[in-house]
Amino acid sequence: MAPTILLLSLLVHLLSPAQSIDPAVEDLINKNADFGARLYRAVASRTDSNVVLSPFSLSAGMLALLSATNGPTRDQLLQGLTLTGLDPETIPDQFQTLKNLVLPGQLSSNLQTAMAVFPSQNLQVSESYQQLVQTKFDGVVQSLSYNVPSEAVGTINRWVQDQMGDEFQDLLSTMDPQTQLLIATAARLQTQFDPPFNSSFTQDERFYVDRYHVVMVPMMFRADKYFLAYDGLVKAGVLKLPMADGAAMLVVLPDDGVDLTTVEEEVTFEKIQTWIQQLKKTKLEVQLPRFLLERSYTLKDVLQTLDIVTVFQDDADISNMGEIRGAKLSQVHHKSVVTVNENLADVSISGSRLFSTPPPRLTFNRPFVFIIYQEATRGLLFMGRVTNPTEK
Structure with a gap:
């Protein structure tokens, strides 16, 4: 009997979640993902080009901003960030826990983020707020003089380059000399698929940007067992590509x-969760274009369409940042870089499974959406659209 009990106990342990998540932290993860999906839709609706942004990185900046606000400004910001019902006083601690859950081990080496709050030098920022941004949101507070816009632009661009590398040289190009407060966030991810694509199987294929525009792209290939779903309501297939670092990519092909x-x-937080739940394992040949997306955004106008308005106005209340009266947020800057390529170049290592009969092939040779999330928590890391893989 004892060996049977031991075996059952072991099975229960293996089938249980790897880590229990505090309900309040899980609520914050879900609400952040909800806001991220709303923000993505707002950004994507303004362009026909490639899109990539990191809701996870942006949430750090927006929650640091939330901690600076008070009164009606804070109430509206809570609502705009879909955080209604959460206690603003406990959010910093919850975000710190969230960050440790969403960025475990290897993922933190493949995913790099940076966040900074840049108040004008004439604003007296308290030491306690600076410590809060640093310890809870892993960011910095750096006072700047905006009187000479070119110098302020240079300072911010040097900061992001120091934090993120040479791909992040030009977060800003211009600056309003009336600027009082800026939020800057950045994120970069090098995907590491598991199972990996092997570059020896990559070959140039057609990608149909639209019915009049075709480009040749390096198309990666792998045959394996994948998780796949089909959404008949939106008429799109959803493929899951697991990563070696605990993250996964959903690739949505209309x-x-x-x-x-x-x-x-139709891409909402609830829709993403539904897709994940509907995934089923199947034999499949996958062709996915290699791509590098690099995009910068000024988000003031977009955020205002999401009902985040008061913090940008003259009656904004950011008094929790320090002895500050009459100041407002001027702009939110964000840049994301996502690299999707082969992780395997050794021709002696198999880049595909061998099946007795060739399985169906799914080829991403027309515009698609991708969603990158952390599997254990389903925390949303990146969202993007590939319209043309040959363009950044």
């Missing part, structure tokens, strides 16, 4: 002839 924007309009 049916041929279905406009990508009609799919994007």
Whole structure:
């Protein structure tokens, strides 16, 4: 009997979640993902080009801002960030826990983020707020003089380059000399798929940007068992590509002839969760283009469409930042870089499984959406759209 009990106990342990998540932290993860999906839809609706942004990185900056606000400004910001019902006083500690859960081990080496709050030098920022930003949100507070805009631009660009590397040289190009407060966030991810694609199987293939525009792209290939779902309501297939670091990518391909924007309009936090739950393992040949996306955004106008307005106005209350009266947020800057390529170049190592009969092939040869999340928590890391893989 004892060996049976031991075996049952072991099975229970193996089938239980790897880590229990505090309900309040889980609520913050879900609400951040909800806001991230809303923000993505707002950004994507303004362009036909490639899109990539990091809701996770942006949430650090927006929550640091939330901690600086008070009164009606804070109330509206809570609502705009879909955080209604959460206690603003406990959010910094919850975000710190969230960050440790979402960025475990190897993922933290493949995913790099940076966040800074840049108040004008004439604003007296308290030491306690500076410590809060540093310890809870892993960011910095750096006072700047905006009287000479070119010098302020140079300072911020040097900061992001020092934090993130040479790919992040130009976060800003211009600056309003009336600027009082800026939030800057940045994120970069090098995907590491597991199972990996092998570069020896990559070959140039056609990618149909639209019905009139075709480009040749390096198309990666792998045959394996993958998790796949189909959403008949939006007419799109959803493929899961696991990563070696505990993250995963959902790649959403509309049916041929279905406009990508009609799919994007339906991408909500609830829809993403539904897709994940509907995934089923199947034998599949996958062709995915190699791509590098690099995008910068000024988000003031977009955030205002999401009902985050008061903090940008003259009656904004950011008094929790220090002895500050009459100051407002001027702009939120964000830059993301995502690299998707082969992780295996050794031709002696198999880059695909061998099946007795060739399985169906799924080829991403037209515009698609991708969603990168941390599997254990389902924390949303990146969202993007690939319209043309040959463009950044």
